[in-house]
Amino acid sequence: MVLLVLGGAVSSAGGLGGYLFTPTRVMTSDHMRPTLSAGGSMVVNTLAPGVDRGDVVLFDGSVWAERGLQVERVVAVGGDRIAYRPGDRTLTLNGKPLEEPYVLDGDPVAGSPGAFDVTVPKDRLFVLGDTRGNSADSRYRYRHTEGGTVPVSAVKGTVVGTGHPLVAGLRTAVFAGAAVLAAGAVSGFAALRLRRRAGAAVAQEPAYAGRVPPGV
Known part of the structure; x- marks a missing residue:
């Protein structure tokens, strides 16, 4: 007994x-390839103690006037300066080229709508998709929601591997x-x-x- x-x-x-x-959730979009593909599953750690650069996060889409939850990768956190100028082959983080080995086809500036230069406010995040040519991310919200950023408070968890x-x-x-x-x-x-x-x-x-x- x-x-x-x-x-x-x-x-x-x-x-x-x-x-x-x-919890395990289903990825509904292809904008995070090659990391996550549409229809695939992802495990979300809702107990993550914090969020850092490089983390893939699940957040409340209402902060962007969207329905449901959104998935993007954090490329800059509070206090960081993230920028892009047309013609550059990479984004710059705090004045230095940002290495992003996770982006599709090794092209971190694909689909960029134009120049941006954002100093991320405290407790906010600048987030981008890994498929840069097909991601309506912070670049497209640059002139809205405090430089296109997302509040840390909207994050529901970080996407982690089964290991x-x-x-x-x-x-x-x-x-x-x-x-x-x-x-x-x-x-x-x-x-x-x-x-x-x-x-x-x-x-x-x-x-x-x-x-x-x-x-x-």
């Missing part, structure tokens, strides 16, 4: 924790709980069989067992 309760508790904690803290420690830990808890449940079930079945055998042995003994039989 103890193993059954323990296994159920561990498995439930892992499953509930995974559902609440690392992330939190994801791996919760999934391990589910499997570990299931293993303990199985062990509890096996031991419970074995104990039940032993009790039944013992009961059957007692039932087969004559009522005078241990005493002198009558008539002797």
